[in-house]
Amino acid sequence: IDVEGKYLIVVVLLIAAIFSLPASKIIDRYGVQNVFWYSTGAIIVCILAVLLINTAATTLLFGLVFAVCFALLSVSSLPLAINEANYYEKVFCVGIFFSGVELPDSLVDIFMSL
Numbered sequence: 001i002d003v004e005g006k007y008l009i010v011v012v013l014l015i016a017a018i019f020s021l022p023a024s025k026i027i028d029r030y031g032v033q034n035v036f037w038y039s040t041g042a043i044i045v046c047i048l049a050v051l052l053i054n055t056a057a058t059t060l061l062f063g064l065v066f067a068v069c070f071a072l073l074s075v076s077s078l079p080l081a082i083n084e085a086n087y088y089e090k091v092f093c094v095g096i097f098f099s100g101v102e103l104p105d106s107l108v109d110i111f112m113s114l
Contacts, residue, residue: 008063009108015067016074023068023075032080039072043104047111070104 027035046066050059078097085093 006112008112009105012063012067012070012108015064016071019068019071020075023071026072027076027079032076032083035072036076036080039069039076042066042069043073047107051111051114073104074101 023035043066046062046069049062050066078094081093081097082090
Protein backbone atom coordinates (compact mmCIF):
# COMPACT_ATOMS: atom_id res chain seq x y z
CA ILE A 1 0.00 0.00 0.00
CA ASP A 2 1.39 3.36 -0.99
CA VAL A 3 0.58 5.91 1.74
CA GLU A 4 1.70 9.52 1.76
CA GLY A 5 3.95 10.64 4.59
CA LYS A 6 1.52 13.25 5.85
CA TYR A 7 -1.04 10.53 6.61
CA LEU A 8 1.53 8.43 8.43
CA ILE A 9 2.45 11.43 10.56
CA VAL A 10 -1.20 11.95 11.48
CA VAL A 11 -1.49 8.31 12.57
CA VAL A 12 1.75 8.49 14.58
CA LEU A 13 0.61 11.68 16.33
CA LEU A 14 -2.83 10.19 17.01
CA ILE A 15 -1.29 7.09 18.61
CA ALA A 16 1.09 9.31 20.59
CA ALA A 17 -1.81 11.45 21.82
CA ILE A 18 -3.79 8.39 22.92
CA PHE A 19 -0.75 6.95 24.70
CA SER A 20 0.15 10.21 26.50
CA LEU A 21 -1.88 9.50 29.62
CA PRO A 22 -0.48 5.98 30.12
CA ALA A 23 2.96 7.47 29.35
CA SER A 24 2.68 9.72 32.40
CA LYS A 25 2.14 6.65 34.57
CA ILE A 26 5.28 5.03 33.12
CA ILE A 27 7.24 8.23 33.75
CA ASP A 28 6.04 8.33 37.36
CA ARG A 29 7.22 4.76 37.83
CA TYR A 30 10.63 4.87 36.12
CA GLY A 31 11.61 8.54 36.38
CA VAL A 32 11.71 11.40 33.93
CA GLN A 33 15.37 11.14 33.03
CA ASN A 34 15.37 7.36 32.45
CA VAL A 35 12.28 7.48 30.26
CA PHE A 36 13.66 10.44 28.32
CA TRP A 37 16.93 8.72 27.41
CA TYR A 38 15.44 5.29 26.71
CA SER A 39 12.70 6.73 24.50
CA THR A 40 15.26 8.85 22.65
CA GLY A 41 17.38 5.76 21.96
CA ALA A 42 14.35 3.75 20.89
CA ILE A 43 13.26 6.49 18.48
CA ILE A 44 16.71 6.50 16.88
CA VAL A 45 16.56 2.71 16.50
CA CYS A 46 13.06 2.92 14.97
CA ILE A 47 14.10 5.54 12.43
CA LEU A 48 17.20 3.56 11.43
CA ALA A 49 15.23 0.31 11.17
CA VAL A 50 12.61 1.86 8.89
CA LEU A 51 15.27 3.46 6.71
CA LEU A 52 17.55 0.44 6.47
CA ILE A 53 15.13 -2.50 6.32
CA ASN A 54 12.39 -0.78 4.31
CA THR A 55 9.61 -3.37 4.25
CA ALA A 56 5.92 -2.81 4.96
CA ALA A 57 5.97 -4.97 8.10
CA THR A 58 9.04 -3.18 9.45
CA THR A 59 7.51 0.21 8.77
CA LEU A 60 4.30 -0.78 10.55
CA LEU A 61 6.01 -2.35 13.54
CA PHE A 62 8.62 0.34 14.09
CA GLY A 63 6.09 3.05 13.29
CA LEU A 64 3.96 1.86 16.20
CA VAL A 65 6.98 1.63 18.49
CA PHE A 66 8.04 5.10 17.33
CA ALA A 67 4.58 6.50 18.18
CA VAL A 68 4.67 5.06 21.71
CA CYS A 69 8.24 6.26 22.29
CA PHE A 70 7.36 9.66 20.86
CA ALA A 71 4.58 9.95 23.45
CA LEU A 72 7.02 9.01 26.20
CA LEU A 73 9.56 11.52 24.92
CA SER A 74 6.97 14.26 24.56
CA VAL A 75 5.59 13.81 28.06
CA SER A 76 8.98 13.49 29.74
CA SER A 77 11.01 16.18 27.99
CA LEU A 78 9.36 19.37 29.31
CA PRO A 79 9.54 18.31 32.99
CA LEU A 80 13.14 17.27 32.45
CA ALA A 81 13.99 20.62 30.88
CA ILE A 82 12.34 22.52 33.72
CA ASN A 83 14.07 20.39 36.36
CA GLU A 84 17.48 20.93 34.78
CA ALA A 85 17.15 24.72 34.48
CA ASN A 86 18.12 26.98 37.33
CA TYR A 87 15.56 29.23 38.99
CA TYR A 88 16.27 32.31 36.84
CA GLU A 89 16.25 30.50 33.48
CA LYS A 90 13.03 28.46 33.70
CA VAL A 91 11.00 30.66 31.32
CA PHE A 92 13.89 30.82 28.84
CA CYS A 93 14.21 27.04 29.09
CA VAL A 94 10.52 26.54 28.30
CA GLY A 95 10.85 28.83 25.25
CA ILE A 96 13.86 26.90 23.98
CA PHE A 97 12.02 23.66 24.62
CA PHE A 98 9.05 24.63 22.48
CA SER A 99 11.39 25.83 19.76
CA GLY A 100 13.19 22.50 19.84
CA VAL A 101 9.97 20.49 19.72
CA GLU A 102 9.78 21.17 16.01
CA LEU A 103 13.11 19.42 15.36
CA PRO A 104 11.77 15.82 15.47
CA ASP A 105 8.79 16.81 13.34
CA SER A 106 11.13 18.35 10.79
CA LEU A 107 13.35 15.26 10.77
CA VAL A 108 10.34 13.01 10.21
CA ASP A 109 9.24 15.23 7.32
CA ILE A 110 12.73 15.01 5.78
CA PHE A 111 12.88 11.22 6.13
CA MET A 112 9.39 10.79 4.76
CA SER A 113 10.28 12.81 1.66
CA LEU A 114 13.23 10.54 0.79
